[in-house]
Amino acid sequence: MEIIGSNFHCNLSEVHLNQIDPLNYKEQEEAFTAGALSVAALLNHKFVEERYRKSRELDPIVGVSFTGLFDFFVNAFGVDWLRWWTEGRPETAQGLEFKRQEEEYLTRWKDIVNRVVWNYCDRHNIKRPNRCTTVQPSGTKSLLTGASPGWHPPKSQRFLRRITFRKNDPVALACIDYGYNVIPSQSDKDENGNLLNDPFDPRCSEWLVEIPVAVAWADLPGADEIDISKFSALAQMDFYMQVQKFYVRHNTSATIELREHEIESLGTRIYEAIRDDEGYISAALLARFDAHQTFPRLPFEPITKQEYQQTVKEVEMRRKTDDFHAALKRYDLGEIAEAGPAGCDSDKCLFSDQKSQ
Incomplete structure (x- = not known):
């Protein structure tokens, strides 16, 4: 028997919460129902490879994810939540009420997914997955509607989004005609x-398409007064x-950004979450660099409102x-290769069918 935890396979759907009205519960139910049915239907698939069949028989997992959660809650609770x-995120009277409402939304969505997937499996005599909810890594596909990635806050109210393409990729060439700036990767x-500066330099192999984005x-009113980069690591945690506690049954794709003085307090909080069995599984930790020049040509580069407006104007002037x-x-x-550096940040799944050696 293969080791539990290896050879699990991608079976995901994603709800874009930034597109949904927080007060429209019917729309939310329909969205999570659609996400649940799209993954449940794939449980009928018959794998050719024995290791895939064995994994399915042992643990038929599916994952209904979401993106744009932060945007959804801003729309639900307003600037006071920011x-x-x-x-x-202190546990004041107002804070506890915010957390109660967050829990209510997350629990409702999880219950919808579980009910729909399990009912589908019962009707079709399929083994029920015992884990149906997740938050997957938010690559380019997850951000196409302008969503903040997964559960995370956006990098800024306005930013330059840089997406990687191979040189002369058809999508990138279309972006140039549409007015977007392109630079070497x-x-x-x-x-x-x-770093090269000319995207048409013969030495250049990859392009970054720069897209100005505003959440x-x-x-x-009042949102521009909030400096998102100052959100503490403990608040993110x-x-x-x-x-993780109220929606996800798999793992939550999580990156917590921190500064040096936050290392000890965040480490203590993670230890407490593990010690007290709060449901913590894992999170990536990323150092914040307030000087954006530390890493030039970032995938997300915060810009001011004035810079955003100027960049949009330049896009419109270049547009053909x-x-x-x-x-x-x-x-x-008709044959566009995958875009993006790897895996879930590409425009198709790069999971290999070959056994790792």
């Missing part, structure tokens, strides 16, 4: 190790634990066509 974040350097609530689909058809011969 201000509470700047205070560290971080991997393209000259003989002295300096849906960027112009909400607290919100992550809400998601308002029909992106028509621009894409000019270059796409």
